[in-house]
Amino acid sequence: MEQELYALGLVHAEEYLLAVADMKQQLEESGYVFADSEGRARASLVCHALGITQTNPMELGMSAGRFINGRNPKFPVVTLRGESGIAPLALKVMRERYGEEGHVAPTVEYVKYGLAKAIRAVSGALGQQHDVSSGAEAIGDWMHDERLRDVEDRIAQFPQRRFVREGSIVLSARPLSEFTSLIQQVDGTVAVAFDSHTCTELGLPRVNILGSTALARSKNKRQFDTLF
Structure with missing residues (x-):
């Protein structure tokens, strides 16, 4: 564990793991259910000691190097799986505890x-009608138009819309507005202006919260069984 703690210290991940453990504990104390952690965190003795994971990685024969490599340490990302609908609750808990000054925000x-969709949009703007619902043949015919031949490269990769991913949460000891862009949705929700993959590339600390209907059913069954 000493080597793992040393590697975590090199990337300053201590407060991040404490925040994740605190959020999980608070939700569990409120009656919400989590499965054992997924991904590389299962190999971490530190995560196990903090209660983030349930199974001792030594019993599974896992090396802590799968979670964080001491020779080339990178900031870890913890993934938790809880009952369905738990992601917005986790975000709410972390915002109430740490986010008063913008330290917590979901990704988009x-x-x-x-x-x-690019064909429909561009052809509509040009006053043309092209039915692309029939598949590749209709698309191929339309692409023979010299004016529109490069539509795939120029338009198809453009973002059409965005939505907030409440289960992908960025955490920071400093206000996020100091070093990254934030956007405000129509409903007032504030989120980081990047998707989860870009946040990882930028080194922004992030935790993934996944939902499971199976866990919710299991919890409901246990609650039902206690009535009899």
């Missing part, structure tokens, strides 16, 4: 046009 996801 950008949905690209894709070729079919």
